[in-house]
Amino acid sequence: MDAALVSEKVDQARAAVADSDADAWVIFCRETTETREPSLPYVLGFDVVWPTAVVIGPEESTVILGRHDAPTAEDLGVHEVRPYDESIREDLRDTISRMDADRLALNFDRDDPVADGLSHGLFLKLDDLLPDREFVSASGVVADVRGIKSETEHRRIETAADTTLDLLHDAAAEWTPETTEAELADFLHERMREAGYDSAWSWEYCPTVHAGGDAEVGHTLPGDRTVPEGELLHVDFGVVRNEYAADLQRVWVRGEPADGLVEAFEDVRAAIDAGRDVLEPGVVGHRVDARARAELVARDRDLFDHALGHQVGRTAHDGGTLLGPEWDRYGEAVEGEVRPGEVYTLELGLDTELGYVGQEEMVRVTEDGTEFVVEPQTDLWRLDE
Template identity: 70%
Template sequence: METTLIAEKVEQAKDAVGASEADAWLTFCRETNEIAEPCLPYILGFDVVWPTAIVIGPAHSTVILGTHDSPNAEELDVHEVKPYDESIREPLQATLSGLDAEKIAVNFDRDDNVADGLTHGLYLRLQELLPGRELVSAGDIISEVRGIKSPTEQERITAAAETTADLLDGLAEEWTPEMTEAEAADWLHERMREAGYASAWSWDYCPTVHAGGDSDPGHTLPGELRVPEGELLHVDFGVVKDSYAADIQRIWVRGEPEPGLQAAFEDVRAAIDAGHEALEPGAVGYEVDAAAREELTARGRETFDHGFGHQVGRTAHDGGLLLGPQWDRYGDSVVGDVRPGELYTMELGLDTKWGYVGQEEMVRVTEDGTEFVVEPQTELRRLSE
């Protein structure tokens, strides 16, 4: 069981509750093998069957769960454990009363999917169980707990990123002119199966492989295209190692690049560098995105139709603050401040006649700025035949 990791995250959660306007954070869930609660891996670490409540206050945490699930919680040795048989009502009410908790943060959020695990039915049930108490969004608390990575999380994300980069280098070494997109994906999948790695997003689409200018960019299935002379191999890829993910994009050219391709690569790198320069503690999400866009348009390029960056953690898209534009589809997820301990991608690309010039790097935010998780791609690499 992930005792060390969960202990780290629960201590973070206590601090986050203490800094919030809520008196306690309540994660309420049931049958999590059927409907997953995104916060459970951080604060409990195992699936539950009966209705379960994890209550975290500024200095104390309690888990209230069915008798048959309670031995797992006892073994964890992180929370006070209150088993029940017939009803969760009385121990839940007593726990909240012991914290003088009237304003309760619960897991719903308009814009952040990883903070929106409470189903509507369970929300109605909470209203019935806790009459007179105010239920508010736990989005800000969850954003801090999930976004600011603990030492254990930082180590695991770094390991996943290094593994991803090594596998991408291995693919480039094994590439031949006869290799199709699908065969490139199969090569990576075989290495993942051998090592027991999961994919950072849907297996069939991870990796995403694009061979040359005839390949449609985006989250597409690898097909039968091969890389023509002078054109690009683009791969978007990430493994999950020890429950934590990576998300990196790399490109290679077959043969000598034309000047237009080299210029496109340099413009993409300049835009990423501009966003990177703006990314620091206290920066606002949409302002970081704007810095990258402004550099790209200043170079006469069309801008990209997605956010510049997202957080990475247990999944490739880890919720919390986005480095994105103020578009309706992103809601308020782009208006928060960047914090030390968070880890972001920086990504954008250009669709050219030689293929998709897509780049994606991973950076962690430090107290003073940022640092790359793995070495960035700063030059156009060649495929060796």
């Protein structure tokens, strides 16, 4: 439990509620080791068992939770704490009435998974507990609290990205022509275990390793393929350090690159740079994606079948505004505006006969543009035999 960070984020949440059309934000959850509530680490910092409500208004906040969880909440020193034994009903109603909160923002959203932590059952329960209140989506509040990172969060993300890049360099240094995809993944996993790092997505798929042109590109498990002479090694990887994640892709060639590989890499970089050139506060997510696609079209290249970028924070895919095309599967996530303090990936690749030319960078949005979180890959790296 990080009391200082929770305090930062609760202050941010109060400001977000004040800027919203809601009177209070209610995070309602239970048994959170079984059913995760994505906002809870920001506003409370620990898991709960009994039904729990964190109620955040523009100027104050209260947490109502089971008596056995209450001491940990009191140690935070952030919220007024109201423990209960038999029922949350009276304390919750009294808190909402005292805040004079008629319009309540709840964690449900059609398109943003990190703003959709309220289960249908708990929604029905809350409707019974607070029958005379209006419920609206808290997606805008969640986007502010989760998306706009504090300086503490930026430092942690940068540390995770630095660590990820260091481990990738270490893996490349240990590579031999006999190294399989699975052995490279095992090397990274062993280093992560030794240091106590978590993976930024499912352990089995992190890293994702593609060796040569015969590898099937995507979220695949590492196999027994090695990198043939003149072909590519592509790795998608990220670690979690101190609860914050990284997400990077890097690519190497074994020996001299064959005709067209350098040009493919340069075209990928050009499309990423084109997207980054328009990534600034106020731009709508799908416009950033469209600019990268236009660059590929101008270079007579095939287009990628995913979003150009997503936010990174406590998880590799951190919700909020998405830098993606206006496809049905992305819903309204691509209609959001970019804000200073958010962290995005910029990622795309070209599938060639010699392997996947995939790149993924992380950028921090500033007041007038972006800055790379870690040093970008600007040329095709070589594997030393």
